[in-house]
Amino acid sequence: MSLSLQIDRESRCPIYQQIVNQIKRQISIGDLPAGTRLPAVRHLAFMLGVTRLTVHNAYAELQADGWVEATVGRGTFVKAGLEVEALLAQHLEHHRHRLHYCSDMHRLLNTGTLLALAYAVPDISLVPSTQILEAFNQIKSDAAALLHYGGQDGDHELRIELTEHLKERGINTLPDNILITSGATQGLALITQTLAQRGDKVLVEVPTYLGQMKVFNVMGVEPVGVPMDEEGVIIEKLIDAIEKHKPKFISLIPNYHNPTGVLMSEERRLAVLDIANHYRIPIVEDDVYGLLTYEEKAPLALKALDKTDNVIYISSVSKTVAPGLRIGYITANAQLLDKFTQLRWATELGGTPLMHRALAIFFREGHFKHHMKRILPIYKERRDAMLSALRRYMPTHSTWTSPRGGLCIWVKLPPKGQYNDLYPAALMRGIVYTPNEAFFTEYSDEYYMRLCFGSQDPSTLETAIHVLAELIYERIELYQPTRITV
Numbered sequence: 001m002s003l004s005l006q007i008d009r010e011s012r013c014p015i016y017q018q019i020v021n022q023i024k025r026q027i028s029i030g031d032l033p034a035g036t037r038l039p040a041v042r043h044l045a046f047m048l049g050v051t052r053l054t055v056h057n058a059y060a061e062l063q064a065d066g067w068v069e070a071t072v073g074r075g076t077f078v079k080a081g082l083e084v085e086a087l088l089a090q091h092l093e094h095h096r097h098r099l100h101y102c103s104d105m106h107r108l109l110n111t112g113t114l115l116a117l118a119y120a121v122p123d124i125s126l127v128p129s130t131q132i133l134e135a136f137n138q139i140k141s142d143a144a145a146l147l148h149y150g151g152q153d154g155d156h157e158l159r160i161e162l163t164e165h166l167k168e169r170g171i172n173t174l175p176d177n178i179l180i181t182s183g184a185t186q187g188l189a190l191i192t193q194t195l196a197q198r199g200d201k202v203l204v205e206v207p208t209y210l211g212q213m214k215v216f217n218v219m220g221v222e223p224v225g226v227p228m229d230e231e232g233v234i235i236e237k238l239i240d241a242i243e244k245h246k247p248k249f250i251s252l253i254p255n256y257h258n259p260t261g262v263l264m265s266e267e268r269r270l271a272v273l274d275i276a277n278h279y280r281i282p283i284v285e286d287d288v289y290g291l292l293t294y295e296e297k298a299p300l301a302l303k304a305l306d307k308t309d310n311v312i313y314i315s316s317v318s319k320t321v322a323p324g325l326r327i328g329y330i331t332a333n334a335q336l337l338d339k340f341t342q343l344r345w346a347t348e349l350g351g352t353p354l355m356h357r358a359l360a361i362f363f364r365e366g367h368f369k370h371h372m373k374r375i376l377p378i379y380k381e382r383r384d385a386m387l388s389a390l391r392r393y394m395p396t397h398s399t400w401t402s403p404r405g406g407l408c409i410w411v412k413l414p415p416k417g418q419y420n421d422l423y424p425a426a427l428m429r430g431i432v433y434t435p436n437e438a439f440f441t442e443y444s445d446e447y448y449m450r451l452c453f454g455s456q457d458p459s460t461l462e463t464a465i466h467v468l469a470e471l472i473y474e475r476i477e478l479y480q481p482t483r484i485t486v
């Protein structure tokens with residue numbers, strides 16, 4: 001097999017990195033088997049119209065990452081026994097099991113070999129690392145103190161900044177009424193452990209975000225799905241589910257829901273709040289996508305309409321600034337917040353004050369607002385590119401959502417197709433999306449995919465959708481209706 005490379009000179013990704021990524025991908029999907037000799041630096045530079053140094057840097061990185069080995073006088077060869085092959089095999093074996101799905105996926109994506117449409121994350125190249133490092137520089141004189149155990153609610157200065165930040169989400173609160181957590185995920189875990197016990201039920205929108213179900217699963221709490229439509233959770237179904245299952249709380253993602261991207265309508269918001277009040281069931285609002293908005297001013301939080309303090313609000317900076325900061329926050333009524341705080345203290349003490357303070361400075365210096373202004377048009381362009389590729393390439397009878405914000409598009413495939421092997425087939429073509437089964441509380445015989453557009457540039461998105469559409473067409477052709485003979 002021979003190497004095939006395409007250089008996009010308009011891309012934000014440096015050329016040497018494009019070469020590295022494409023070679024890694026071709027190795028991982030078997031197009032460049034172990035032992036394949038890569039073209040000589042001079043030859044490849046000439047063929048691509050780039051400098052020798054660019055190719056040299058690409059080969060050096062491939063070698064440093066263990067993908068190729070170079071022998072003086074003989075050339076550069078693809079190495080045998082690559083970890084990614086083993087990872088792929090393992091992932092294919094248990095991609096249907098939710099508990100392993102996220103960790104496998106994380107390891108696979110870290111190999112840098114796949115076109116990732118599976119992860120609702122910010123693009124790594126858009127993370128404001130310079131400003132974050134500058135913020136660390138500014139806290140040098142306080143660093144020793146900030147490396148001690150922190151207070152139980154998290155850094156006071158960050159909580160002051162967050163009160164201002166929450167005001168813009170329509171939430172008026174005080175620093176003492178905010179608990180800083182390790183991401184929204186820890187927030188949800190604290191809430192679940194406080195409000196529910198093994199065997200209890202909680203209501204979730206269906207489809208819903210995989211990580212949320214994972215929290216419930218490991219705690220022995222049963223998520224019961226309430227169907228949603230383009231306005232959010234369906235009110236009649238919510239009432240039925242409350243009466244039938246007596247849930248401990250209702251978990252919702254009202255703003256740019258994961259995986260559908262749906263923005264809950266005002267009418268539904270008011271109805272949901274009324275119902276939860278009537279049955280005295282707390283609502284947990286997860287607002288991690290609320291500020292990733294492409295068509296309108298950011299919609300306010302559901303909690304902004306909450307007159308009875310029945311909404312427990314969680315969010316984080318994972319989708320806006322950087323998931324690796326692991327900083328989220330909860331605000332809720334004082335009694336509940338105290339319980340969450342005690343549980344957090346018992347299980348993790350005070351979090352990471354140094355990180356908290358750096359983020360406080362990031363907010364205080366105006367970097368957050370500036371950063372959002374920079375990234376929103378980029379994500380909007382990517383969303384538009386994915387939507388236009390879907391229109392262009394997908395077979396008729398496929399449908400998809402057109403989200404006004406967030407990072408995900410939810411695609412439904414035509415009913416007449418044999419999609420059982422679509423996921424592994426896409427992986428073998430180097431593309432990874434999140435399949436159906438990750439998002440449902442019960443078996444669904446319809447086939448959906450969640451496609452995330454945040455981490456790829458528009459031309460890569462178009463290529464990926466084109467390939468996926470080809471694979472889907474092949475599986476529609478294979479479709480044979482099941483014959484039942486009686």
Ligand SMILES: Cc1ncc(COP(=O)(O)O)c(C=O)c1O
Pocket residue numbers: 120182183184185186209211253258286288315316317318323327328
């Ligand atoms: C709806 C939702 N909530 C929470 C998270 C995770 O947030 P964090 O990184 O703050 O724990 C995600 C990540 O995909 C998400 O989609």
